[in-house]
Amino acid sequence: MKIVIVGCGRVGSTLAENMDAAGHDVIILDVKTSAFDRLPETFKGSAMRGDGTDEQVLRQAGAEGADVFLSLTEGDNRNVMAAQVATETFGIERVVAKINDPVRAAAYAELGVVTLCRTNLMVDAVGKHLKLAMDIGPGIDTPASAGHAHPHPRVSSRASAEPDKTEAADAAERG
Amino acid sequence: MFVIVVGGGKVGYFLARELIGSGHEVVLMERDRTRAMQITEEIGSIVIPHDGCEGKYLGEAGANRADIVAAVTGDDEDNLVTCQMAKHHFDVPRTIARVNNPKNEHLFKHLGVDEIVSPTRMILGSIEADIPVQELLHLAALGGGELELVEAQLRDGSPAAGRQAGALSLPEGCSIFAVIRNERAMSVRSDTELRAGDKVIGIGRTECDGELQRILLGTEPTELA
Numbered sequence: 001m002k003i004v005i006v007g008c009g010r011v012g013s014t015l016a017e018n019m020d021a022a023g024h025d026v027i028i029l030d031v032k033t034s035a036f037d038r039l040p041e042t043f044k045g046s047a048m049r050g051d052g053t054d055e056q057v058l059r060q061a062g063a064e065g066a067d068v069f070l071s072l073t074e075g076d077n078r079n080v081m082a083a084q085v086a087t088e089t090f091g092i093e094r095v096v097a098k099i100n101d102p103v104r105a106a107a108y109a110e111l112g113v114v115t116l117c118r119t120n121l122m123v124d125a126v127g128k129h130l131k132l133a134m135d136i137g138p139g140i141d142t143p144a145s146a147g148h149a150h151p152h153p154r155v156s157s158r159a160s161a162e163p164d165k166t167e168a169a170d171a172a173e174r175g
Numbered sequence: 176m177f178v179i180v181v182g183g184g185k186v187g188y189f190l191a192r193e194l195i196g197s198g199h200e201v202v203l204m205e206r207d208r209t210r211a212m213q214i215t216e217e218i219g220s221i222v223i224p225h226d227g228c229e230g231k232y233l234g235e236a237g238a239n240r241a242d243i244v245a246a247v248t249g250d251d252e253d254n255l256v257t258c259q260m261a262k263h264h265f266d267v268p269r270t271i272a273r274v275n276n277p278k279n280e281h282l283f284k285h286l287g288v289d290e291i292v293s294p295t296r297m298i299l300g301s302i303e304a305d306i307p308v309q310e311l312l313h314l315a316a317l318g319g320g321e322l323e324l325v326e327a328q329l330r331d332g333s334p335a336a337g338r339q340a341g342a343l344s345l346p347e348g349c350s351i352f353a354v355i356r357n358e359r360a361m362s363v364r365s366d367t368e369l370r371a372g373d374k375v376i377g378i379g380r381t382e383c384d385g386e387l388q389r390i391l392l393g394t395e396p397t398e399l400a
Contacts, residue, residue: 053251053252054276054278055278055282056278075252076228076256077228077250077252077253077255077256078252080252080255080256080259081251081252081255081256084255084282084286085282088282088285088286089282101228101229101230103229103230103231104228104229104230104256104260107230107260107263107264108259110263111259111263
């Protein structure tokens with residue numbers, strides 16, 4: 001698989017290392033060249049300095065035709081925007097955006113973006129460890145689990161349609 | 176009207192001040208506390224010292240009854256998220272985003288932002304208007320950003336110069352309808368002969384830009400860096 005990762009932090013670099021070792025074609029971007037120090041010397045993929053929200057940068061990096069796009073920078077909004085560029089401009093099917101703010105994560109899951117929320121993941125993990133019930137959203141929220149599956153996560157289509165109709169239309173499309 | 180302005184930089188500050196001056200109800204959101212306090216001292220307690228991208232604070236600012244949310248920070252991604260949260264989480268009828276990278280204009284429109292304002296594009300437009308250019312000049316975006324009004328200044332050697340308008344094979348959905356010649360506007364018929372020095376005004380789908388430019392001017396569009 002061709003995998004694009006935006007953000008070479010701890011999570012991004014570790015994922016890149018593992019996916020590269022598993023034989024996937026990995027492209028990783030970060031705005032700081034020093035971030036690539038986290039990658040092992042054995043890394044065979046491509047590492048490029050650049051802003052992952054910029055369509056032209058992504059094109060130059062070779063994001064076109066990618067199977068998976070993971071947006072994992074420290075900025076929730078940057079991740080949201082990069083993910084939407086990946087979906088809308090490049091038509092990449094499997095896109096995940098890290099959004100650490102649970103409210104925003106849930107909102108974007110409703111809009112069709114698969115969101116990864118560290119806050120939820122960690123609270124959930126602590127709760128499980130201590131065997132205490134936690135009132136927390138899912139760590140990975142998908143449009144389906146949010147109850148608003150959008151076959152084509154196109155935000156603008158939602159804006160123009162009435163919510164009820166949109167849901168009904170989606171249900172019909174899913175069969 | 177009730178307007179929420181997100182971003183307390185120069186643009187947000189003066190925008191809020193002008194809006195208040197014209198009698199509108201305004202809440203300004205600025206996440207930098209020092210800057211927020213400074214604005215409060217200058218124009219009164221209309222400032223919420225929080226991030227306008229965060230649903231919780233956008234709600235506290237009164238987004239569910241706002242007529243307009245204007246996101247005018249210097250960061251495109253923040254402006255996009257603010258408008259999307261306002262639109263889809265609070266059903267704000269009208270969202271306006273400042274776009275700094277002109278490349279993001281199309282994306283923002285596509286993702287549901289109602290109106291975009293691009294300072295970069297505006298300045299670029301006025302520079303292009305002053306110097307002789309071999310490119311199409313973008314005059315305005317119409318029809319929700321899908322159509323564009325453009326101007327091409329023909330020169331000696333431009334492929335369209337010396338030809339009748341009807342003889343040009345324009346891309347589908349594009350048309351040229353006016354010419355400015357010697358400072359005077361005239362409408363274009365199919366037998367109008369275009370001349371070097373003419374400013375040809377046309378309208379067409381945004382993606383036809385390149386082709387229109389090749390046909391009229393014979394030059395390749397340059398990518399904006």
